[in-house]
Amino acid sequence: MLNLKDKDIVIIGAGKVALRKAKNLMEYGGKLSIISPKIESEFYNYKDKINIIKDKYNKKYILNSSIVIAATDDKKLNRKIGIDCKDENILCNNVTDRNSDFIVPSTFKRGDLTISVSTNGKSPSLSKSIIFELEEKYDEKYIEFLKLLGDIRKIVLEKCNDEKRKKEILNEIINLSLDDLKGRKKLYENKSRL
Ligand SMILES: C[C@@]1(CC(=O)O)c2cc3[nH]c(cc4nc(cc5[nH]c(cc(n2)[C@H]1CCC(=O)O)[C@@](C)(CC(=O)O)[C@@H]5CCC(=O)O)C(CC(=O)O)=C4CCC(=O)O)c(CCC(=O)O)c3CC(=O)O
Ligand SMILES: NC(=O)C1=CN([C@@H]2O[C@H](COP(=O)(O)OP(=O)(O)OC[C@H]3O[C@@H](n4cnc5c(N)ncnc54)[C@H](O)[C@@H]3O)[C@@H](O)[C@H]2O)C=CC1
Incomplete structure (x- = not known):
């Protein structure tokens, strides 16, 4: 990018x-x-x-x-x-x-999420069609979802010193629902150490 x-x-x-x-x-x-x-x-x-x-x-x-x-x-x-x-x-x-x-490449954005597809010039039409499919899957909800992931990541980087645990948390939170992610943010905000 x-x-x-x-x-x-x-x-x-x-x-x-x-x-x-x-x-x-x-x-x-x-x-x-x-x-x-x-x-x-x-x-x-x-x-x-x-x-x-x-x-x-x-x-x-x-x-x-x-x-x-x-x-x-x-x-x-x-x-x-x-x-x-x-x-x-x-x-x-x-x-x-x-x-x-x-x-x-063929591209679309959802807030800070950018998805791009290229076929190295072989078929721009295929790039466009794959992007079309991905646009449905990664809908508007991802704007808020990614914003929360970014907020939580900032907190984790500040409050967690254990490298292994840090990675575990950051890998795990991407699988949470939007509501669970909101809850997790509040929880981490209220802790002094993670
Ligand atoms: C190499 C590249 C260079 C570059 O432009 O950067 C290139 C080259 C060429 N395109 C041609 C044709 C078409 N291009 C499109 C569409 C797009 N083309 C884009 C990129 C690229 N096109 C780069 C490779 C990307 C990759 O790797 O996939 C997209 C992805 C991004 C963008 O342009 O923003 C955008 C989709 C945007 C979207 O998502 O909406 C369509 C379909 C349509 O318009 O609906 C057609 C007609 C159907 C067909 O040919 O498939 C021709 C022949 C011209 C002629 O001779 O008439 C050439 C020249 C050649 O191939 O030598
Ligand atoms: N890479 C891609 O994504 C794609 C590329 N193409 C190819 O791209 C080319 C352009 O396609 P379109 O935009 O649809 O054509 P178009 O006819 O709409 O535009 C061509 C432009 O080139 C300008 N032009 C011509 N001579 C010029 C000069 N001497 N100095 C400055 N500008 C000049 C014209 O004034 C015009 O604005 C075509 O050859 C087409 O086959 C087509 C589809 C997709």
């Missing part, structure tokens, strides 16, 4: 695929710019968050960025953008090439 806060990310092309990648990246922070002569209209809904530049690709636009997404419908141009990025030591995701610097 990359921490993209304050990183400059440039997306070349502003069609449907660029829009999907942009929405995904917005969830991770980062300063997004898009460069394209034609802009998918939905991009303008995010004009406070995305710097929209209506122009053809030019190398000057990628200089000083950390990550570039080559998302035009011109395979040759996407490849050229990849080469420019290599020259400048910038990581590039090419949406028309399975072998670019990195590929984007």
